[in-house]
Amino acid sequence: EAEVAQSPRYKITEKSQAVAFWCDPISGHATLYWYRQILGQGPELLVQFQDESVVDDSQLPKDRFSAERLKGVDSTLKIQPAELGDSAMYLCASSRDITTEAFFGQGTRLTVV
């Protein structure tokens, strides 16, 4: 069964450092999502791509976060500089198209110290 791949699984970084997460969606999935999930809450959409284009980044803190999906396949989410409040699970998901169900990767658990 095809899966969404994410790396790393866990990341500990010091505040003010840069950190990057990588996601490889299910092959053929045009839509890719990055979510942030804080314990006890549902995932919050940070950015959504349709192929290589951003279709929604309204909740992305653009002063420190950036995301790209240059060839419309895999994607990178970067935080620079990291802050203590960025500690969370970062989830990547993909879907065949914009209206269909999304499948999640295992996530990257970020701890900022």
Place this chain on the structure above:
Amino acid sequence: RKEVEQDPGPFNVPEGATVAFNCTYSNSASQSFFWYRQDCRKEPKLLMSVYSSGNEDGRFTAQLNRASQYISLLIRDSKLSDSATYLCVVKEGNAGKSTFGDGTTLTVKP
């Protein structure tokens, strides 16, 4: 008011019980609806899509009420393994923006 609201619970039920969760949404332009299951410290996994006519998958039944803007999930004959957090997801029609609820926690006890 949140765009998607769920009763956080927790719902504590005995094995074999029937339990129902509701999820209300505020955006009338919403087109697609889903239920996900999330185990502790794991990623959400798709449980089922919610269709206008309702749908059933074994012990699970999902319903959509567009007039009142809510979706529901019914679990019959609860198993210990059903213990998890259940998240509803609402997608807009045009941009396909997905909004998750904060989840409802279910604990099934022997």
